[in-house]
Amino acid sequence: MRVLLLSAYTAVSHRHWVRGLTERLHEAEWTLLELPPRHFRWRIRGNPLTWMLKEDATLAQEYDVVLATSMVDLATLIGLYPHLAHARKIVYFHENQFAYPAAKEQKPGGEALMVNLYAALAADVVVFNSAYNRDSFIDGARAFLKRLPENLPAAKPLERLRERARVLPVPLDPVSDTLSDTSSETTLDPGAAPLASSGSRGNPNGGGRIVWNHRWEYDKNPEDFFAALVALSERGIGFELAVMGQRFRDQPAIFAQARERLSRHVVAWGPQPAEAYRALLDEADIVVSTTWHEFQGLSIMEAAQRGALPLVPNRLCFPELYPLAYRYDGSREGLIDRLEDWLIRPESRPPRLDMSAWTWPALASHYRRLLMP
Incomplete structure (x- = not known):
């Protein structure tokens, strides 16, 4: 063929x-x-x-x-x-x-x-x-x-x-480090919202690492993301911040401003080599989206696949992809409230997600049938 x-x-x-x-x-x-x-x-x-x-x-x-x-x-x-x-x-x-x-x-x-x-x-x-x-x-x-x-x-x-x-959907590449408690995982159906497996990571004393791994462009709404983190920092709430993703010659001014205001929280800033990027995702607790423009959100899925908890707005493609426990109301205030709760009370966090049904091994047969009906 x-x-x-x-x-x-x-x-x-x-x-x-x-x-x-x-x-x-x-x-x-x-x-x-x-x-x-x-x-x-x-x-x-x-x-x-x-x-x-x-x-x-x-x-x-x-x-x-x-x-x-x-x-x-x-x-x-x-x-x-x-x-x-x-x-x-x-x-x-x-x-x-x-x-x-x-x-x-x-x-x-x-x-x-x-x-x-x-x-x-x-x-x-x-x-x-x-x-x-x-x-x-x-x-x-x-x-x-x-x-x-x-x-x-x-x-x-x-x-x-x-x-x-x-x-x-666009499939994810599988990762070698699968979920440790495989007996309690629930396989996801890409045609429905992901279901959570038992077990989650997180510092039992609070805090955690927050990741941004999206394009550095206006449609990803970085203003709400950084405003929420500045508010949390001013409240004395501890967290680490890894800001990654693709950036361009012209980028929103908020990135430079946020780096200065959040410098004491930053553990990574800017695009990373593939190995370092994966390592930072492996150590992440929460991956956040504030976007105005998303049709699937591979960067969120990649982070969730490696164990970070997705926190996404209740709009666009996200209601069909993530259970309510992983969605906030879409407002800046709603994001601040949910992040504060997850950071100071790790027991309030939902379980991590099993993303295996969104990977190539699970979806390759669907693509074969697409090409060869």
Whole structure:
């Protein structure tokens, strides 16, 4: 089976997904075309032209499956290479542009929205990494089409798309250090909220290590995260802080301000080598998200897989992924209250989560059936 794998904006989570597919599904003969994650507006609209000019010989070949991320302008690419229409066309949505948080400097224009929509309509199979991703795409597309000059009858086609769409998360790589009390673990169902196993780690005298391992960008809402930690520090509550994740040339000013104000708590700051990153997660007690923009949240899952307790807002994809005990109300005050409780009363913390059902060994068969129905 020959598979053309197209990733038009290869961000970290996209690269992780591509590597997992090509390394673990050996039944396929993979041909991979990727583009770097920069110049977003050009990339999402110009990827067919870029590939046509650089990869014409590759695109001219015959394939059984074309598997593309939602950033790929699949409809235009098929117009340029009509023979690709005969392949099984699958579009995978890591995210969708209809649910991108409003920001003057990064808000997607109509062309990015249309690329997502045309790709879904041109595909034989559409796959989302979470139900929230699917529903926010369908609902966002309907709202977008209502704003257009013509009153297009879009409701029924979009609902048919919702009904036939699949939900299949990006799998985690398995870790060698599994949970110690395997007799009491509960295997998670990726189609439902994770259930907790017994046993958790934490300093019985209070305190703990808090981790941030997200992109250093405004949509991850670092303001609420650091404001909560500053409030806890001013109350004299002890904790350690590891701030990691991907950062860019332009980053929110709050990071520099927070490093100065929280310096006595900091044990790590900035991106880490892979081994050091894993070691810091292994020693973490709590991993926090304050984001306004999340469709699955691999960084939270990675930390939870290694034993940190996730504390996530009660919005976006999180209600479908984590039980209520791991969610706060989404407000800054709610985050402060929950962190204070977990830090000074370790016995109040919920048990750690068993993430094994979200790993490649558990999900590889689902991807095989996707490619070879």
